[in-house]
Amino acid sequence: MGQGRRMKKQGMPEPLDESLVTRKRKDAPPAADEERKKRSRTAAREAKEAKTKAAPPKKVTPSKKAAAVNGAKTRVNGKPAKKFVPPPPSDDEDDISVSADGLDDDDVMEDGLQGVNVTGLDALGSASEDDEDEIDEDEFDSDIVDSDTEVRKAMWSDDEDDDEIEEKLTAANIAGLSRKLDMQKAIEEAEAQAELEEGNMQTNIANERPRILEDEEDEEGRPISNLVPQDIQLLRTRLNDTVRVLDDFKNLAEEGRSRTEYRAQMLKDICAYYGYSEFLADKLLNLFPAREAFAFFEANETPRPIVIRTNTLRTHRRELAQSLINRGVQLEPVGKWSKVGLQIFESQVPLGATPEYLAGHYILQAASSFLPVMALAPQENERVLDMAAAPGGKTTHIAALMKNTGCIFANDANKDRAKGLIGNIHRLGVRNSIVCHYSALEFPRVMGGFDRVLLDAPCSGTGVIAKDASVKTNKTEADFMKLPHLQKQLVLAAIDSVNHLSKTGGYIVYSTCSVTVEENEQVVQYALNKRPNVKLVETGLTFGKEGFTKIGGKIFHPSMKMTRRYYPHTYNVDGFFVAKFKKIGPTPANAVGVNESKSSGKAAANTTTQLEVIDNAPIREEGEEDESDFGGFDEEEDQKYIERAQAKDLRRKGKNPKAIPPPKSDKGANGTASKKDSKKDDAGAEEKASKKEKKAGGTEVAKPAKSNGVNGKESEVKSKKERRKSGEKKKGKA
Numbered sequence: 001m002g003q004g005r006r007m008k009k010q011g012m013p014e015p016l017d018e019s020l021v022t023r024k025r026k027d028a029p030p031a032a033d034e035e036r037k038k039r040s041r042t043a044a045r046e047a048k049e050a051k052t053k054a055a056p057p058k059k060v061t062p063s064k065k066a067a068a069v070n071g072a073k074t075r076v077n078g079k080p081a082k083k084f085v086p087p088p089p090s091d092d093e094d095d096i097s098v099s100a101d102g103l104d105d106d107d108v109m110e111d112g113l114q115g116v117n118v119t120g121l122d123a124l125g126s127a128s129e130d131d132e133d134e135i136d137e138d139e140f141d142s143d144i145v146d147s148d149t150e151v152r153k154a155m156w157s158d159d160e161d162d163d164e165i166e167e168k169l170t171a172a173n174i175a176g177l178s179r180k181l182d183m184q185k186a187i188e189e190a191e192a193q194a195e196l197e198e199g200n201m202q203t204n205i206a207n208e209r210p211r212i213l214e215d216e217e218d219e220e221g222r223p224i225s226n227l228v229p230q231d232i233q234l235l236r237t238r239l240n241d242t243v244r245v246l247d248d249f250k251n252l253a254e255e256g257r258s259r260t261e262y263r264a265q266m267l268k269d270i271c272a273y274y275g276y277s278e279f280l281a282d283k284l285l286n287l288f289p290a291r292e293a294f295a296f297f298e299a300n301e302t303p304r305p306i307v308i309r310t311n312t313l314r315t316h317r318r319e320l321a322q323s324l325i326n327r328g329v330q331l332e333p334v335g336k337w338s339k340v341g342l343q344i345f346e347s348q349v350p351l352g353a354t355p356e357y358l359a360g361h362y363i364l365q366a367a368s369s370f371l372p373v374m375a376l377a378p379q380e381n382e383r384v385l386d387m388a389a390a391p392g393g394k395t396t397h398i399a400a401l402m403k404n405t406g407c408i409f410a411n412d413a414n415k416d417r418a419k420g421l422i423g424n425i426h427r428l429g430v431r432n433s434i435v436c437h438y439s440a441l442e443f444p445r446v447m448g449g450f451d452r453v454l455l456d457a458p459c460s461g462t463g464v465i466a467k468d469a470s471v472k473t474n475k476t477e478a479d480f481m482k483l484p485h486l487q488k489q490l491v492l493a494a495i496d497s498v499n500h501l502s503k504t505g506g507y508i509v510y511s512t513c514s515v516t517v518e519e520n521e522q523v524v525q526y527a528l529n530k531r532p533n534v535k536l537v538e539t540g541l542t543f544g545k546e547g548f549t550k551i552g553g554k555i556f557h558p559s560m561k562m563t564r565r566y567y568p569h570t571y572n573v574d575g576f577f578v579a580k581f582k583k584i585g586p587t588p589a590n591a592v593g594v595n596e597s598k599s600s601g602k603a604a605a606n607t608t609t610q611l612e613v614i615d616n617a618p619i620r621e622e623g624e625e626d627e628s629d630f631g632g633f634d635e636e637e638d639q640k641y642i643e644r645a646q647a648k649d650l651r652r653k654g655k656n657p658k659a660i661p662p663p664k665s666d667k668g669a670n671g672t673a674s675k676k677d678s679k680k681d682d683a684g685a686e687e688k689a690s691k692k693e694k695k696a697g698g699t700e701v702a703k704p705a706k707s708n709g710v711n712g713k714e715s716e717v718k719s720k721k722e723r724r725k726s727g728e729k730k731k732g733k734a
């Protein structure tokens with residue numbers, strides 16, 4: 001298959017051809033709808049003619065512009081998403097600048113680093129040690145992927161070897177795909193040609209200096225064009241021209257104009273064309289050279305491919321693929337980097353309601369969500385903490401990698417979301433997980449000593465704008481202060497919850513679905529500064545751009561290169577960030593109470609309340625309902641179980657043979673016992689015994705330990721010592 005096919009795959013970036021950037025936007029409408037495409041081409045030609053005739057400009061209101069842009073997005077829904085071809089990174093580092101406002105010093109290197117090189121933006125992730133996981137770049141090469149069945153077979157032969165089934169499966173799948181993609185390819189080629197011709201006429205080609213800037217200035221004194229764009233197409237043309245100028249400033253800039261002027265114009269046009277707030281557009285524009293920024297904004301207008309993750313606790317990828325193909329689903333492996341992902345091209349059935357879905361054979365999960373768990377690399381029989389786990393895409397992936405052994409503590413501060421998490425855990429047959437709903441800031445006081453901790457932090461969602469366009473306008477400066485603050489506290493809690501002496505682990509993975517520096521490198525740098533007992537290590541991910549070591553006057557530790565950034569325009573995945581730490585020493589004594597206050601419990605609770613307001617991460621699964629009736633917590637019921645367990649424990653250990661558990665069947669007419677009743681019943685010997693136990697330093701079940709110990713073991717050791725001491729004292733008195 002040719003380009004048409006390759007364009008739809010997720011994977012590695014390819015060099016940019018400017019005509020393709022323009023073309024992509026035109027790709028948005030469904031392929032079958034040729035009539036509409038013709039109309040839009042005619043409209044563009046008419047607009048161009050109107051411009052030539054210098055007709056009075058139509059005023060385009062921002063909402064209309066945004067609607068036009070969003071309209072493009074709506075039209076593509078239901079159409080197989082395409083691989084977007086990114087632009088080549090510009091050599092010009094001048095474009096990259098981030099305001100240092102509102103940052104605290106812990107975000108950057110404590111010792112200024114001189115001469116740290118910024119690595120090329122096109123650098124790929126380091127190769128994995130595991131050959132099997134290495135990316136075969138050929139896979140993304142149209143010539144090979146198109147015709148060579150061997151390559152296709154290789155993609156399927158992950159952990160099974162039945163060639164015959166494989167061939168049938170692949171053939172069945174390909175047959176449908178080929179027909180469709182051949183048709184699309186023809187349409188695309190014709191369209192690209194038309195677009196190119198149109199573009200050639202429209203834009204100032206080659207050496208001509210486009211006239212973009214006029215002598216007008218905006219309220220803040222920045223020069224702006226007084227050209228009111230007649231329509232979206234003209235706005236786009238100007239954006240294209242501005243990008244060309246910023247790319248080749250020496251040859252294409254108008255005389256006496258500075259880069260800043262062009263950049264200001266670009267910012268203004270991006271806000272108008274894509275419907276961003278100026279604040280956010282500026283922040284995002286600062287991340288990339290102009291051309292790459294354009295590609296990023298453009299990629300946010302198209303949905304990412306639908307991907308499902310095979311639940312290997314229930315099935316194999318090939319079996320799942322076969323079942324879904326039989327139901328008319330067109331799919332193929334997501335890429336060599338994953339053994340469990342399937343990219344869906346088209347489906348005749350709702351993917352959130354197939355028998356396979358209901359039986360827990362798969363979960364709908366964005367491809368980039370696989371990455372933090374792959375970086376975490378949980379091992380069988382470990383103790384793992386997933387600090388912000390709902391709705392459980394990553395928890396269930398961790399459980400699958402651990403083959404349901406060991407123990408996962410799946411925590412989420414939001415109780416309602418935690419119910420959804422329980423739903424997924426049950427559906428996918430996870431049996432090694434315990435769900436809790438603390439603010440993660442309370443760890444490790446709740447429990448510590450984990451082999452690995454995943455912190456998939458609440459974030460602004462700037463990596464998933466294609467899913468949730470409201471991010472374009474609803475994020476304020478305050479959000480980018482509050483969120484990083486919380487993320488920094490959470491990452492310290494994550495680090496402190498890990499056992500640095502773990503024989504198999506001692507790792508922490510920090511991830512966000514945001515691309516801002518404040519929520520990523522600055523948080524990681526803060527952790528490095530505050531916790532010298534951790535260091536960054538390779539994520540083991542075979543692709544991804546390196547984290548920034550230097551941007552906008554901020555310098556980060558050189559090891560920041562080991563973190564990974566993912567963008568929609570480079571890999572056709574949601575924007576993501578992944579960092580992996582290794583804990584190399586014990587938690588510093590002064591680290592207790594990450595919240596840095598004695599009433600940390602309160603502080604944590606407050607932050608959680610605040611969080612529930614600011615966490616807008618659009619992570620609910622397609623078709624997922626708010627399962628408020630599912631698997632709810634019954635605190636009274638839980639309390640009874642806790643008390644019974646405590647009493648049993650006291651008797652078993654011989655600490656209080658008279659400890660009386662609350663009666664088993666003390667439920668009222670409606671089946672539930674009131675808290676009062678149960679309290680009455682439990683009063684007396686058992687309560688006294690439990691008080692004694694607490695005094696002696698024992699930890700309450702499922703409540704934060706008062707002890708400041710780094711992990712559960714430490715607090716246990718402490719309490720034993722204390723008990724011994726108090727015993728000794730009593731003996732002495734006697």
Ligand SMILES: C[S@@+](CC[C@H](N)C(=O)[O-])C[C@H]1O[C@@H](n2cnc3c(N)ncnc32)[C@H](O)[C@@H]1O
Pocket residue numbers: 369387388389390391392393394395411412413414417438439440441456457458459607608611612615617619
């Ligand atoms: C990005 S989502 C997690 C997605 C999840 N890891 C998955 O793969 O399905 C962030 C989660 O953090 C939770 N959260 C926000 N603040 C928290 C806190 N202080 N402690 C624990 N969880 C928190 C939110 O309720 C939200 O579910």
